[in-house]
Amino acid sequence: MYDVVVLAGTGKPGELTRSEGVDNKAFIRVSGKTLLAYTLEALRSSPLTGRIVVVGPKAGLMPLAAAFGFTPVEEKGSLPLNILAGFHALAPSRHFLLVSADIPFLTGEALEDFLSRCQPFDRDFYYPIVARADVEKSFPGTKRTYVRLREGVFTGGNLFLVNPAVVEEGVARFDRFFELRKSPLKLLAALGPVFVIKFLCRVLAISELEKKIPLLLGISGKAVITPYAGIGTDVDKPSDLELIRARFKL
Numbered sequence: 001m002y003d004v005v006v007l008a009g010t011g012k013p014g015e016l017t018r019s020e021g022v023d024n025k026a027f028i029r030v031s032g033k034t035l036l037a038y039t040l041e042a043l044r045s046s047p048l049t050g051r052i053v054v055v056g057p058k059a060g061l062m063p064l065a066a067a068f069g070f071t072p073v074e075e076k077g078s079l080p081l082n083i084l085a086g087f088h089a090l091a092p093s094r095h096f097l098l099v100s101a102d103i104p105f106l107t108g109e110a111l112e113d114f115l116s117r118c119q120p121f122d123r124d125f126y127y128p129i130v131a132r133a134d135v136e137k138s139f140p141g142t143k144r145t146y147v148r149l150r151e152g153v154f155t156g157g158n159l160f161l162v163n164p165a166v167v168e169e170g171v172a173r174f175d176r177f178f179e180l181r182k183s184p185l186k187l188l189a190a191l192g193p194v195f196v197i198k199f200l201c202r203v204l205a206i207s208e209l210e211k212k213i214p215l216l217l218g219i220s221g222k223a224v225i226t227p228y229a230g231i232g233t234d235v236d237k238p239s240d241l242e243l244i245r246a247r248f249k250l
Helices: 015-020 034-045 060-068 077-091 108-118 132-136 165-180 184-191 193-200 206-217 238-250
Strands: 001-007 049-056 071-074 098-100 127-133 147-149 152-156 161-163 221-226
Touching: 001 034, 001 077, 001 221, 015 060, 015 238, 034 049, 034 060, 034 108, 049 060, 049 152, 060 071, 071 077, 077 165, 108 127, 108 161, 127 132, 127 206, 132 152, 132 165, 161 165, 165 206, 206 221
Parallel strands: 001 049, 001 098, 049 071, 127 221
Antiparallel strands: 098 161, 127 152, 127 161, 147 152
């Protein structure tokens, strides 16, 4: 079983939270349930899920804690500190999951498929990527950030499998990766000009990025291709929310 840290911290105010009248997008409601509740339902539907802690505003988390059997942990004001708070609350002994709170189309099946593709768990950091064709097939009309690589066109997912041995030292670097992952050119620029040129020429391979990850994060990593588009469908803007609400009405 895999322990889980769900990141539900309060971010900066934006168009999405202002339009919904909330401080934290994890508590936006869709068809009577919060985005966080949908994510927790998916996690609890899998027998591979172990202990769960949710890092966010503790008072807001308490009503859900008993229903979903998680430990609420008070947010600390920044992503690195929230990761550390959840990590310390769990003290996991093996690879554990970091999961964004705003992925309502996550399923237990998708989670199990991702974990199976991470075997034999010999890397420190696993990151799911989804082909554009799979996203557009499952969620036509959605707008995501894509990267064109030699193997195809991909968007990133919103959960990660992490080796606990690298968290204390690597958490600041995780923050940088989270920040850069939605800006492909900035991420590639951090790796060096050769990667930018290869990217622009559409010849950059996944294996080349994996070899370079240790220089950026200080840890070994692997991109895991998954066909489950829900892993890569989060809620960052009003148009994302409109898509999700439309789908739940079907």
